[in-house]
Each structure stands twice: as structure tokens, then as C-alpha cells.
Amino acid sequence: MTEAGLTGGTVTLRVLKGTTASGTREAEYEVPMVTGMVVLDAIHFVQHNLDTDLACRWNCKAAKCGSCSAEVNGRPVLMCKTRIDDLASGPITVHPLKTFPLIKDLVTDVSRNYEVNREIKPFTHAPDDRGPWRIQQVDIDRLYEYRRCIECFLCQDVCHILRTHHYEDRFYGPRFFVRVAGLEMHPKDVLDRTEETREEGGLGYCNITKCCTEVCPEHIHITDNAIIPLKERVADRDWDPARFAVRMLLRRPTHRAASPATAATPTLPDPAKPPRNRGDWDEAALTNVDITELVKQQIHTRTRPWEK
Amino acid sequence: MSLEPYDTIDCDVLVVGGGGAGMRAAVAAAEAGCSVAVVMKSLLGKAHTVMAEGGIAAALGNVDPGDSWEVHFADTMLGGQLLNNWRMVELYAHEVIDRVYELERWGGLFDRTNDGRIMQRAFGAHSWKRLCHVGDRTGLELIRTLQDKLVHTPGADVHMEYTLTSLLTSGDRVCGAMGYRRSDGRFVVFRSGAVVLASGGWGRMYRYTSNSWEGTGDGAAMAYDAGADLIDMEFVQFHPTGMVWPPGARGILVTEAVRGEGGLLFNAEGERFMLEYDPVKKELSSRDVVARSIYKEVKAGRGTPHGGAYLDVRHLGAEQVRKKLPSMVEQFHALASVDITTEPMEVAPTIHYTMGGVRVEAATGAATIPGLYAAGEVAGGLHGANRLGGNSLGDILVFGKRAGEAAAEYAGTRGRARAADDRQIAAEQAALLEPLDGSEDGASAGENPYKLHEDLQAAMQDDAGIGRSEESLERALAAILALRERSARMHVAGGRMLNPGWHTCRDVTNMLTISESIVRSALERRESRGSQWRFDYPEQDAELGTVNMITRRDGTAMRVERATIDPLPERLRPLLERSRFYDAEKLPRGYLTEAGATTGAGS
Numbered sequence: 032m033t034e035a036g037l038t039g040g041t042v043t044l045r046v047l048k049g050t051t052a053s054g055t056r057e058a059e060y061e062v063p064m065v066t067g068m069v070v071l072d073a074i075h076f077v078q079h080n081l082d083t084d085l086a087c088r089w090n091c092k093a094a095k096c097g098s099c100s101a102e103v104n105g106r107p108v109l110m111c112k113t114r115i116d117d118l119a120s121g122p123i124t125v126h127p128l129k130t131f132p133l134i135k136d137l138v139t140d141v142s143r144n145y146e147v148n149r150e151i152k153p154f155t156h157a158p159d160d161r162g163p164w165r166i167q168q169v170d171i172d173r174l175y176e177y178r179r180c181i182e183c184f185l186c187q188d189v190c191h192i193l194r195t196h197h198y199e200d201r202f203y204g205p206r207f208f209v210r211v212a213g214l215e216m217h218p219k220d221v222l223d224r225t226e227e228t229r230e231e232g233g234l235g236y237c238n239i240t241k242c243c244t245e246v247c248p249e250h251i252h253i254t255d256n257a258i259i260p261l262k263e264r265v266a267d268r269d270w271d272p273a274r275f276a277v278r279m280l281l282r283r284p285t286h287r288a289a290s291p292a293t294a295a296t297p298t299l300p301d302p303a304k305p306p307r308n309r310g311d312w313d314e315a316a317l318t319n320v321d322i323t324e325l326v327k328q329q330i331h332t333r334t335r336p337w338e339k
Numbered sequence: 340m341s342l343e344p345y346d347t348i349d350c351d352v353l354v355v356g357g358g359g360a361g362m363r364a365a366v367a368a369a370e371a372g373c374s375v376a377v378v379m380k381s382l383l384g385k386a387h388t389v390m391a392e393g394g395i396a397a398a399l400g401n402v403d404p405g406d407s408w409e410v411h412f413a414d415t416m417l418g419g420q421l422l423n424n425w426r427m428v429e430l431y432a433h434e435v436i437d438r439v440y441e442l443e444r445w446g447g448l449f450d451r452t453n454d455g456r457i458m459q460r461a462f463g464a465h466s467w468k469r470l471c472h473v474g475d476r477t478g479l480e481l482i483r484t485l486q487d488k489l490v491h492t493p494g495a496d497v498h499m500e501y502t503l504t505s506l507l508t509s510g511d512r513v514c515g516a517m518g519y520r521r522s523d524g525r526f527v528v529f530r531s532g533a534v535v536l537a538s539g540g541w542g543r544m545y546r547y548t549s550n551s552w553e554g555t556g557d558g559a560a561m562a563y564d565a566g567a568d569l570i571d572m573e574f575v576q577f578h579p580t581g582m583v584w585p586p587g588a589r590g591i592l593v594t595e596a597v598r599g600e601g602g603l604l605f606n607a608e609g610e611r612f613m614l615e616y617d618p619v620k621k622e623l624s625s626r627d628v629v630a631r632s633i634y635k636e637v638k639a640g641r642g643t644p645h646g647g648a649y650l651d652v653r654h655l656g657a658e659q660v661r662k663k664l665p666s667m668v669e670q671f672h673a674l675a676s677v678d679i680t681t682e683p684m685e686v687a688p689t690i691h692y693t694m695g696g697v698r699v700e701a702a703t704g705a706a707t708i709p710g711l712y713a714a715g716e717v718a719g720g721l722h723g724a725n726r727l728g729g730n731s732l733g734d735i736l737v738f739g740k741r742a743g744e745a746a747a748e749y750a751g752t753r754g755r756a757r758a759a760d761d762r763q764i765a766a767e768q769a770a771l772l773e774p775l776d777g778s779e780d781g782a783s784a785g786e787n788p789y790k791l792h793e794d795l796q797a798a799m800q801d802d803a804g805i806g807r808s809e810e811s812l813e814r815a816l817a818a819i820l821a822l823r824e825r826s827a828r829m830h831v832a833g834g835r836m837l838n839p840g841w842h843t844c845r846d847v848t849n850m851l852t853i854s855e856s857i858v859r860s861a862l863e864r865r866e867s868r869g870s871q872w873r874f875d876y877p878e879q880d881a882e883l884g885t886v887n888m889i890t891r892r893d894g895t896a897m898r899v900e901r902a903t904i905d906p907l908p909e910r911l912r913p914l915l916e917r918s919r920f921y922d923a924e925k926l927p928r929g930y931l932t933e934a935g936a937t938t939g940a941g942s
Contacts, residue, residue, distance in 0.1 A: 036586040050836070067585020067675065079789040083840025084833030088381070090551040093591045093670060095479065096385045112673040134522055135837040145383060145490070145499075153491040154446030163440050165455030171448055175473060178448055178480055182384055217446065 036066035042115055043122040044073055046085065050135045057124070058082070064115065070125060071099050071110035074137075087137040094248060097183030101137050102126040107185040107246045128188040141184055143199050147207050150231065156219045170218050176256055177213030179249045180206060186243035186253055192236045202233035205243035205253045212257035215264070225264045234261055342765045343772075345517070345526035350376040350496070351750040352743070353516060353531035355503055355558055358386030359478075360715025360735035360742075361537035362485040367743030368535070369494035373750055376529055377489070378498045380521070380553050384486045387539050387551055388735065391478030392594035392666065393462055394470030395442075395736070396729030397435040401452055402459040403467035408432040410466050412911070413918035415730060418464050418625050419694075419723020420869045420879075420927040422571065422887060425907050426701035427721045431730075431737050438736035439471050447484035448473045460599045462728045464625040466919035470729040475596045475666050481732055501527060503557065504845055505767050506534060506565040506711070507759045513565060513710035514754070517764055519771070521842065524835020526768055528759050532750025533710050535742050536562060537735075540693035540716040542575075544850040544857075545804065546796040547590035548690040549581055552846075558717040560849035562697045563856070567706045569890040570719040570902075571695035572853070573860035574870045576726055577805050579629035581689025583647040588674040590689040593667060595728045597650060597684075598622045600663050604633070605649040605683070606641040612648075620920065627725045627870045630688040634805050637687065647687035652679060688805055692731060694722040694870065695860070698889065704742030710754050714742035724869020774829045774844040785830025788843040795822055795850060803858050808874045809865075816858045823851050852897075859899045860888040868927070884929020906930040 041061045049055035060081050062073045071089055078085050089099040092111045099110040103125055104118060115123065131139035156162075186205035192198050203211070211228050214220050228234050243253040251257070268274065352368040354361045357379030365377045379386065398411040411432040416423055439457065443449065449471050450458040459468045473480045489495055503518035507528070515530040538558025542550030563569055580593040598604075604622050606612050616632040617624035624632075633648045643649060652660050657680035661668055664679075671677040671684060696719035697706050704712045715735040722730060774788070798818035802811040826847055831840035866880035867873050886901040907915075912931075915921055926932050 036584075065586050068587050069674070072587040078839055079787075079793070083787065083789060083831050083843070084838050086837040086839055090381055090385045090387070090553065091390050092551065093390070094673060095476075095666065096389050096551070098381065098385050114673075138522075138837055141382070142499075145497075148487070149490045153487050156444060162444055163456065164443065166451055167455055168451040168453075168458075171451055171473065174448055178473070178483065179476065180483075181389070181479065214446070220446070 040064040097181030356537035359388040360739040363739030364743030368747040371747035394472030406467035423723030424720035435733035532754035533746035536713040545690040546800040549592035555846040556853035568698040570698035574694035576692040577630040577688040578691030580686040584645040649683040651683040703745035714738040879928040
């Protein structure tokens, strides 16, 4: 290790160690202070010199991959860009993300996030519009904000719908509203995800406390630019009086008898049953039929999963 | 030998690595009808691909209509000093254009020109503005797009946070791989019809590197252990611009897009030194040249306070800098308290990329043992002696797809999944478990794997780094062999559950194998060419310009042999002149310049 930049001081880390099964405790480590040191540097020092069995996730160490999320002095941050000299003096507590089930030390089980992502219908262009495309830079600039997300899941961690209420079964969480917004606003995407974002995604649970925006290391305006526009789309679609009246008039029977003709028609996967097993996803349905028409057909035949 | 319990997962195609190449290969194999297991050490979407910032080099010709695949071919061959596998380069320059548009159809974003087409930026040693990009986060965009494509592709299963440690063989062919699940240490055996290695490169054996902890060369080491050939291992790319200060940030990448957008390099005396080293390409010379120039300036006493050069973008204007280089603004602000719109950045070379790797067949990515394929950074051949920026993101798309398709074909015809040999599995399990002494707390007796790693980094950085000599390389080799002996005594505390010390033990073993191959190949290449800079042989050697260095296992010993390069065929030879940087007087010495060059333009 390089000796450069040693300041002569030390810093005390209190790191949560252990597993749910074996119990957890705060282990204390003294780490020599180096100029510009970040919390992840200090954790690495511990691993190399004091405790080779201390588990944490990290990859790029440059705030680009979103792996080293932790709660430092109670605040969800990326350890790789949290400077120790920016923290209050005194011991530094480093704990794992509280919202997710603990695996060991600073590592938690974030697999639920990957399941949610699989439930969101992927980017889909019109079958006959295969590019090369002309898209204006202004559209890219707007979408780029959503695409900046590094999936550190700090927003999921801090959101009280998940952290306090644990509504994982009915609430996508901020990260995935950002994802949906990025798809919905893509000028070449032809699907409509507003309905399932409201139904399965539980968009209505968000009461705009903006905690997610507060912790986002990429400075994405999650609430203002992703969640609120999605809420507006839902309101526009479901609660506009004129649209509501037209919809009532044109309403199709809720349970249509499966005639041979309709049975042969390819259908979209039932959004009430998210495609957990990717084998359920019918690619042909996405590329061979008029998707907007299919989505319209299904709008009124859904029930919330937890109401069954 | 006792056999620990293990889980078995069967699939047609096993893909080792979850970065761009692995995901593209998995999509290709799944679309060909195979069941695919994609196995990665980290979470999905965290692979090193996210660190690629500049863009994808593809001759769309949207900004400079003079561009074409032929010019891209010529730039890549000249950049690689003609050691490249020209057939790979030809396929690459052709197909990367389709791969870019395909990525766009899968939802990937690119910055646009005024008339709405994909924008392209200038990059080092590319004749024209060629890099398709979105801000300075193209790698993240690529990985996110592929990630979403992959999880919505039927037939592909993702296995996150598994470490694979060795390939399983049956007769002369590869029939799977084994390793452990990181979360609990349980052993896992993947039985497959074919294996695609897409495990990336190996910067971690150097002290100052832009690589994450994952860059330990597992894939190449596994392939070598199984008897596959490695090629061009001496060529390790220093990216000219890594961060220098503070110490914790040393080595973190400063994207070449900074220079692509007009950033200038100055020494401590305020001289724009690249005007002297390369008056034509200046700051946008190839990476080997810029890295050496910075190194020379620092050695000559004209370095910055922390031993680097200044990279300055202030003249571009704050607004343009924030728009085009947002993550650089953020990175320097957060890590170094530097506002790059008002202050220059301090930069020095950092280990970035490995040109060499598993020796593959150009069209299929097939390694030299049946059933094994490789794509992306772990494969060698495309980049020759030096890679041009932007060619790696293209590489993973073009050859990821090709390797995935070829592996699917092999799995569907010749390679049915077969029972793995329990003796192989038991031997590997015993080797993996050796460093665990069962103690729960306190320092355990034996060698600390992290200390071994640090010692290896010191040896490689100082003696097999940017500048090399016979003497320094021999020193590095001796250090590696000594570390190899010490590595037999590695011991760590704790159990198998998420124990980074234990994980590091195998990383060290793999890095020692790869380091030995780098040093032995560098010793054999007694010349300076591309990224290999020998103080004792400062010129190019014509004879060495006709061969690649091949590393092969011979029992327990490592052999480095020469393999003659097929000269450029008649139909490709004239294309070289299409590069703006073509100079008949200054062609890389080798098969085109010497008497043996019968394929010249006139013949």
C-alpha cells in the first residue's frame, strides 16, 4: 500500500457484522486517516489489515456502478463517494441497507429489485419501425436523466412504503418508477404501462415525501420528473370526467366467453400475473399484433393481485 | 478424496461473465433456442462495462461522411501495429454498425446530430468522428439496455454472485464449469454443452488500475488451466489519463472523451507537450503514445505536484463541459474537490485494458479446445498491440453475438451436456478449501492473501508496467515465482459464507498465472511496439512484427511460443491507405515492410 497522504490521525469505524441467523454486533476498527479518504477506502483497509472476513459489495469505486450502498451515520450513501472528512468528527457507523434482508455484514439481499425489473414490460418499438431512427436531442436529454440510474437502490432503501411498510408485493419503488418513466417517454416505445404502474406498481402509495430524490447519488429528480408525471398520466387517463364517461359507454364485458376466434388471437401476457418465469413472455405477441389495441382490450379485465 | 455436496445446474450454453459480452452472447444463444445460464461474480449490471465512458466506435458516417468500415479497419490495424487478427478486425468493422442500430432498437439511447441521427465524437487515432455515445456514460447505457433485453429473453437464466473457478472437461472437450455461490459458499457445478468465456480482463495485478475487484483474469486462467492457448499477453494497455490524487482515487479513469471533446494536456511548466510527441494527432494520439508521453514528462521533472500532467477543459466553457462530461464533473467534485470547469485535472497513466487473452478463431470465438468460446476482453486478437478507444464496446457486441451463436450451434450438434467427473470436482473442492483453517476470529497463521496481492501489485507495477527491460522483467518473474510458493500457504479466518478473504485466495492464484504469462511474453518480445515499451529494445523489430506470442501450459510448466501471423491478404492490403494516419514511410515494421512482404500493393 502506498504511504502517500497519511495525515497521522486515525478514524474509528463501527461496522455492523454478522448474519440474521448468528446475530449482529457492531465491530470497531481504527483506521489510519489518509487525505481524501472515502468510507470504502477505510473498509478496504479493514479487509486487508484487520478483518479479512468483513463482507461488503463494491465494484468500480468511482460512483458508476452503484454496488457499495450502505447506511453511513444513518444516511444511505455510496461508500465510494462519501468522504470521511465530510462526516461529523467522532466514530463513523457503517450499517447495511435496512430495507433489504441481511445476508452478512454489509451485504443484503436485493434480489426483489431484479424481479420487479423483469415484471416491467421491456422497450418495444412498432414492428414496422426498425430504424435507423431520427430522434431529437431534446428527447434524449429528457430520457437521459432516467437512464443515468446506477441501480444503487438507495431510493428503494429510504422509501417508507418499502422501509417501514414492506409493501414489496404491491409497490415497485422509486427506482422502477424511474425505469417506467424512461420507457413511457421514449419516443419510439409503443406500449402503455400506466395502468400496471398504478395497479401492480402501487404508484398511488407514493405520497411524494421526496426522500428518494434526496438520497439519489445521480441527482435524478425522481419525484418531480418520474413519479409525478406518471401520476399525472394515471389521473389523466382514469379520472378525467369526459374520458371516464366515454370509457363507461364503450366498456366491454368484463368476462368475455373464450370463443374459438379470440382464443386463437395472440394476447399480451396477463399483467396481473407478471412474467416471473420468462418463458411466459410471448415475444410473438409483442411483434406481430397491434399492441395498443391489445392493451386497450385488457384494461378493464384486471384485478389487483392482492385482492384475489 | 472426499466429495463435498454440490448443486448441479444443467444448460445448453454456460456463459461466464455478466458484462456486455456475456449478456450479448447469452441473448444470441437463447435466441438460437438454447437454454442458457449466465453466471457472474457481482450483481447483474455492475460489470466493468459500466466504466466504459467514451462510446462505441462504428463507422456510421453520420458526422463525417468520409467514414466507412474500410477506414475503421485501417485505423484499427494501424493502431494495433499490424499484430491484430485481420479477419477479426474485418468482421468487427463491418458488423459493429449493425450492432449499434440493434442496440438502439433494444432501447439504447445515443446523443443525436441536429438532424436527429446518432451523434459521433472524435477519439484517439480514429480518422473520423466515429464514437456513438450518450454523454460520458455509454457503457452504463449499453449494459442497462442489454440487461433489460436479457431478462426478457426466454431461455436465459441469470445466476448472480457465483464465482466459477475451473472448467470441467470430458475427454478433449469442455463440458461445464464449477465454482461456488458467494452468498453461502456452497459448491455448484454447471453442466453444459458449450461454455462461452466473457469474463473480462485483468488489471488487478497492477497497483494503479481502473479495474474493479473483478478484474482478476479468472476466465483466462481457467482456460489456461484447461489447456487452451493464450495470445498477446504482453500487451497491457495503460490508459493515459487516470486520477492521481487523492491516494484513494489513484487510478480511477478519466475518460478519453475529455480529450475527444477538446481537452488539452499540459506539463507543470505550462507546455502543451503532445505537440512535440505527436504533431499530427496531438492529444488524440493512440493511447500507448499519450501514456508514454505523460510518463516521460514526469520522469523529466516536468510533472505536477502529485506526479502527473494537467488535463484542461476550461477553454470549452462550463456549460459545454457539464453537458458533455457530466460524470467527470461529478467525479472530480466528489472525490478530489476539484471543479473541472475552473481548475485543470491532474492525470497520470493507469492500467485499463488487456489486449491479449484466449486465442480464438475469428468468426466463432472458438478457443483451441473444443466446446470453449471466448468473447470480449478475455479474448485476444482483435486489438493487436494496442486498442483504440471505443473498440472495446464494439468488440463485446460483435463477438459476444458471434460466440453466443457459435456456442449454441456446438451445443446443439456436438456438445450434449454430460455427467461431470467427480474426481475433477473433488480435487478442485479440496484446492479451494485449503486456505480455510476453520478459525472464526483473530489472525490465523499463514499468508494473508491481501498481502500477497499487494506484493504482486508492487512487482508488476514497478517491473512489468509501462516501461520494461530484461532486468526488470526478470525481477518481476522471480517475484511471481516466489509469491507462487508463498501462495501455497495462504490461510484466512472465517467460514465460506461471503468471506472476501477466502475469495481473494483464488483471485491471487489466478493473477499469479496471468502475471507469469504477461512477464514471460514480454521477455520474449524484445522490441517496443504498441503498449509494450522496452527500454533495452526501443525500436520495432521486423521479425517480431510477424509473430504473436502464445502462452501454453505444458504439464505444470508455462511455455511461451511464437506463432506466425497470416499476412494481410491482397483484398485488404490497399485498405490501410484509407486511414488518415497512413504513412507508407512509417508503417509498423513487420510482414509488410520487409523483404518477405510479397503482398505489397504492386504485386
